[in-house]
Amino acid sequence: MMLYWLAAVIAGLILPGFLPFLLPWWVCALLLAVGFVLGAVLARFERKDWAKRLVLLMLVFSAAVSWSNWYGHKLVDNLLPDALVGKDILVQGQIWNQPEVNQRRVRFLLAPTASADLPRLIQLSWYRSPAWAGALEPGDRLELVVRLKPPRSFINPEGFDYRLWQLRRGVGATGYVRDRGQNQLLAQAQAGQNEGVRNKLRGWLRAQQPVNLAVLQALLLGDRTLISDTQWQLFRATGTTHLMAISGLHIGLAAAWGYLLGLVLGRVLVLWLPVPAVVFAMALGAAAAWGYAALAGFALPTQRALAMLLMFYVARLSGLRIGGAQVLMLAAAAVLLLDPLSIYDPGFWLSFVAVAALVLAFSGLVSASSRGRLQVLWRPQWVAFIALLVPLGLFFDQWSLVSPLANIIAIALVSVWVVPALFTAALLGYVWLPAAGVFLWLADTGLSVLGWWLNGLQRLATATGFPAVWDTRLTPAGALLLALACALLLLPASLRLRPQAFVLLIALWLLPRPQPALLQVSVMDVGQGLAVVIYAGDKTLVYDTGPWFGDSFNAGADIVAPYVLASGREKIDALVVSHSHSDHAGGAPGLLEALPVDRFYAGEALEYLREADEQRLVSCHLAKPWQWQDYRFRFIPGVAGSEGNNASCVLVIEWRGVRLLLPGDIERARERTLARQLAPVDFLLVPHHGSKSSSSAALLSSIRPDLAVVSSGYRNRHGHPHQQVVERYRGVGSRVYNTAQHGAVQILFDGERAPQIITWRQRTRRYWRD
Structure with missing residues (x-):
């Protein structure tokens, strides 16, 4: 019976973690009340042991759900209030951990003192910090001007839930120290105070x-x-x-x-x-x-x-x-x-x-x-x-x-x-x-x-x-067969179940592999940057690689590569880096190390590449069109001598009457030239993250995209996408999606029906996510 009790406790504790929202307190109270009432009724009329046990199990389960639900409320209550997001705040606090110091910044956790509005811990990065900041120790007390926001995860089909990790360690806000005169060290930690x-x-x-x-x-x-x-x-x-x-x-x-x-x-x-x-x-x-x-x-x-x-x-x-x-x-x-x-x-x-x-x-x-x-x-x-x-x-x-x-x-x-x-x-x-x-x-x-x-x-x-x-890539059916086979292999040999295990392994090997998508476009959630993965049958094209966030995390190696590998693909057939800006090219070195790449195109010279990758880099402005089966790819050359945004690779993909346009960060000057060369498209990657300097009326009236996807960071400092730009797209009948709001956006074309659109923030809703 003890195993049943423990199973009920574990199930109740786990359940709220899979819900898209937390239960109100009265729902938990109602569950417990129903259990008590049901127990009283069964005790009065049934008087059967199984009924009493069932009621007790229900009570244990309800109590576990209530506890887990309360834990969830405490977790999200520690988030930074919306009223303080993006504002300069003068905060006093004590350093909580050993600061991480490198040439770019000093990073540490700060425990605010005498503040009911701030989270228990905030993670701060201090760029261009004074010399004394590099010698900070746990327990030091500071007064700083900071700008904060709640921690937020990139939501992709594969990847790390950053917000959940931060909340579970008590961090309800992340941000940076502002360069203001008020920043000062109030007191150094006393002897023996530094984390003992x-x-x-x-x-x-x-x-x-x-x-x-x-x-x-x-x-x-x-x-x-x-x-x-x-x-x-x-x-x-x-x-x-x-x-x-x-x-x-x-x-x-x-x-x-x-x-x-x-x-x-x-x-x-x-x-x-x-x-x-x-x-x-x-x-x-x-x-x-x-x-x-x-x-x-x-x-x-x-x-x-x-x-x-x-x-x-x-x-x-x-x-x-x-x-x-x-x-x-x-x-x-x-x-x-x-x-x-x-x-x-x-x-x-x-x-x-x-x-x-x-x-x-x-x-x-x-x-x-x-x-x-x-x-x-x-x-x-x-x-x-x-x-x-x-x-x-x-x-x-x-x-x-x-x-x-x-x-x-x-x-x-x-x-x-x-x-x-x-x-x-x-x-x-x-x-x-x-x-x-x-x-x-x-x-x-x-x-x-x-x-x-x-x-x-x-x-x-x-x-x-x-x-x-x-x-490897395990499908649900494959994981089930492998789990059964492993269980049989681990059971005592005297049960003589090993032959059945090998039969299951053979069945696993013979399972039909998932059919490749006919045409699938995945605009990854990489914050203020861009990374797009396109599956054209059994071929893979990556357009831009997202930003480099630091030595331990970059979008190419930690967002794009895991997604490609999880799809059962072992290489990238063509990599296109539109131009050299870090929000588009920062993840390129990491991606090139993580996966082999057959073709490599870029709009301009890139930094930080290995010599071998530099030597095989082809300018997209000089590249010839190519075809994979009935998928056709062509670059529209830019103006000679262009740099930065207007040097972006403009890629057109066509398949069975479906037309995709990926223009990078081009601006109005180049858009005017393109408007005369392009026909209406089914999908448009919104240029320059929805900036006011792009998505001109001339371009939109020419291509009139059915679907337009913006890749931008949540509450980014540039204000992308600009509201006037969004309204301009809606004015020509476009459906607009934004990775900052929707997470990764996937569009699946089959050439016959309307495309299927998946937004991963809505598909994988959890109570701690916004």
Whole structure:
């Protein structure tokens, strides 16, 4: 019966996270009231156990829904009020985290003081900051003039929900510091105030200058900000990214060391205290795990691991007989109580699926024989590899085929060598610095060995032609077949279900592949910029790549490439970068690194390209028309010597009577020339994001687009699209869509019926999105 109770709690906690709006408080109260009334009626007239249980389950479910709904209200109530958006605000506050400092800006979280209108935390970027801003520390108090807006996500078919991530960590506004004379440092943090132990350990680590500082900081503090893109690529290729998150493995190690120490201490103290040694062992194990989780900032993976460990200890001390499935569901319920929206974390599913599989596979199946002891080395890696095929395929569209082999050595190195040495170094850092340095060197050396092993595997895979990573695209039917096959493979061999699993895998291989779209245009939501993906049968054309937002995020690699890969396409047949402005070309280097490109066109020279890409770049003003089956493509050349907006590539696509026009950022001077060369079009990418300098009456009266899509940023500083421009389009009968309001806009043409239009912000509405 306990499993049913836990299932009702988990279902109730999850439900509001999939609703487009939050429930009013009276709806939650009504659910509880109905449950009580129904229970009273059944108790009076039925008096059957099943009826009472059903009512109790309904009450538990309603209570869980109410809690999750209340959590959602607290989350969105922390957003910046509309009245303060875009205004200069004088705010006093305290720096909450370690500021990130680079040549462009200083970025940090600020906790406002004495303000009922501002969110609990705001994220600020300070460009062209004074020299003293680069030395800011957590706990420093500032007075700043800032301009803020609520965090907002780009809503695309694939991608990261930035707004949800910010809200879950308490950030209700993002913005930047204005260059005003009022900006000043009010007070520096007092000694010991700067994030306590975390900040001291971070400073000590950086002062020691180990070779593998980024990974050591990730393992000790859960701070992965220093890990480079190259390192992440290596970890993803070898399936070892889980080692960089303080999760079950690391919490378990901390608990094991604490348990062993407590067991020794308990056996000594038992001479004076009538308390079993195992009680001391579990107490110190729990304390060590809790301390490690605190160092990691109680991140979600640590919450899961800590909850499971504490559930296990409580069950054992209380003498309750609780199976692995119940412990797993108790831990899931505990994590969801703390954060019902953790279901949107891939780590939630990866962690619980892996643990569930290990519980299933090792429930009495590994004997104490020598063969059983050898199984402990390779069997967990194989079990985890099989179990995680579905979640990895759904969340990341790829599998690391060398993961089992990589992890046999990597997990042993980290658990037996690196983490114990790092723990010891951190503890000795408070009492004996020379010894702490020795143990830190040992941990650093262990990570160097790990790097040698992972790089060696990757080089071996490259040399032999074996794919270290296999890109995949699971359809819903494919995911279901694979999940059933994996479940059968993980069940005990004595059940003789392995042949059925292989039949399911063959069926998965024979599943018909999704038919390519006849003609699909996707204007991606990239903020104040432009990126368009066009599927013409089995060919892919990308027009512009969106902006570069920073070293860790650019639209080409992080918005366009995931969408193309998720559609089951492995390359870009033609890439067009209309002109060199960063909001159109900023993502080009990232996209070129993420996907192979056959043809590469641009309206003018581009910066930051690799030499090989520069050499094969073709000017779209000189390019000849081409054809893919019955899809025809041609550029309309610009005026010689044009630069910037008017150098944009103007691309016309024609297919079965459908005509598309993509003009980049052209302005009125060039529009006048085009108006005499163009016939009416079915689809127009609105020039220059709807600026007043474009979309002239002469152009619109000539092409009279049926559909017009603006790509612009939400509340952008340019005021795009201008209202007069929007009215001009409506005046010629155009239906106007704007990525700032609608998210990604997809138009599907089949050549016979009216085009199908999908707006992703409306299609995937959730209560925390605007």
